[in-house]
Amino acid sequence: MGHLKPGANLIDLHFLGTPGTIASYVFDTVDGLALVDTGPSTTLPALETGLAALGASLDDVRHVLLTHIHFDHAGAAGSILARVPGARAYVHERGARHLANPERLLASATQIYGDQMERLWGGMTPIDPARLTVLRGGEVLPFGGVPDGVAVHDTPGHAVHHIAYHAGDDLYVGDVGGVRLDLRQSARPPTPPPDIDLDAWASSIALLRTLDARHLHLAHFGSYPQDAAHWDALERNTRTDAARVAERLAAGQPLDEITRAFTAELQTELDAEGAGLSERFALSCPPWMSVQGLARYFQRQAVRGEQS
Template identity: 65%
Template sequence: MSGPQRIDLNFQEVPGVIAAYVFDTGDGLAVVDVGPASTLPALEAGLLDLGAGLSDVRHVLLTHIHLDHAGATGALLDRVPRARAYVHERGAAHLSRPERLLASAGQIYGDQMERLWGEMRPIDQDRLKVLEGGEILKIGKTEVLPLSTPGHAVHHLAYHVGDDLFVGDVGGIRLEVRQTPRAPTPPPDIDLSAWRKSIAALRAVDARTLSLAHFGSYPQEAAHWDGLLETLERDADFVRHGLEAGQSLEEITERYTAELLDELRAEAPELPGRYEFACPPWMSVQGLVRYWQRAAARSGAQPERRG
């Protein structure tokens, strides 16, 4: 296996939505973001295509604990006793005791939880390597640098490995090269200021390739980060203006979704359908509404305009 390899997890039988990345450490395979438990068979099949198997996995590097990134971790570790998972310190407890995380997701997805995500199994604490970000990990012959990158989630990490930078969701959603990166902003802990700082830190990393969970690998270049910042600010302002105008959540969501899908369709006709699997627009609206409402509560007034 020469260099990191991407495995398409074919979420809900739709290609190009959720990716896992695999590389050889010299001490077994590392997988960055194993995906939900519902796609574990696809991960196993992808490893077989690479001439490997689940039993070769020793290290699961999690960018964050959302179900589409980390849901299969417990099931994989149950099948591979020698493997361990790496996670930010603020997400570790949810992997050991996932009840609250699952209850929160259940309020959103209801009876679709099993179909979408499968079973999220708890993980023994002694099989977790808890990270702060900024450490230098020596895994086999490979140096891995976890980077604390909040904004999408308070417990988000990126991983710098040689020429490659695995950016999870803080690097945005970009389903193909023609698409401008978009920020996934689901609740509960979107933080625009932290996200801007994370982007500034990541764009300064000496890497050649950005690998996104949603979806694919792109050059580490200013155009990617500039596009992500532009759409992040535009989406946030769109929701803020709606709130200031007294629009309901339903009205804001309907207008946001229509404009977003029109923009994506103009970039590539097939993008809207795939994008809605990768990041349902209504979830992004809910996260931004929560962000602005919390900002207003802190200031005692409507959030101020930036710039």
């Protein structure tokens, strides 16, 4: 089909006009294209442009594989299904109801982003539940042309409804594989609210390390070798980020002070890894959101400790 190569084909969604921040991936099956994560509604034109460059179009898509339902990964899913009657979406069971009825998701996001909501993400079209394949992890999707099918893995930590897809040499890991914008940068954890779980994330990493794949595909951003160095760096940076927030919370610092210090430290480290990384990283993974997610995690841990 056109310029589509075997296996994963990256489409840069040029979020807010910036290259290298959000990616979708597409691969061929016997009965049409499989699209891994759609991006938000605001980047749907870029997705169409990317498909056209591969000699394809939205009409060729039959399988929309969602790693999780955050807007930067699934926002355009309903719009795509509305335009392509033959397509269906695949999603974790804990995210399915939000795709069928996204009002609560939209309201929650609007509280966070306010009047920037439309500019950043746009809307989210509901999906008929009959067009959702609900996943728990452990399934193998028997897509034609994909030897051994597409294995589905439950990979919580970044979100309770996060899954990864393993197709031959290709491992699509959404956000649980971290944010890594190019080879110079070590993988770092995106930790937005509401349901960061560092223990679950560690278990997911332990699972993903064992999978027999050659290529690791990140939504933010790009494809890398599936090797220990990637996962080691992600675990190391997760420990560092968590400690910075936990120690300051324990010292009684207010969240705005913690955010300023965290952001400055992160920018310094990213700039040391490569010029221009910190600006693109802030678009892919805003530091203030990572602080909020970690703070919420530690506050929940404290409450559980008091109750036990």
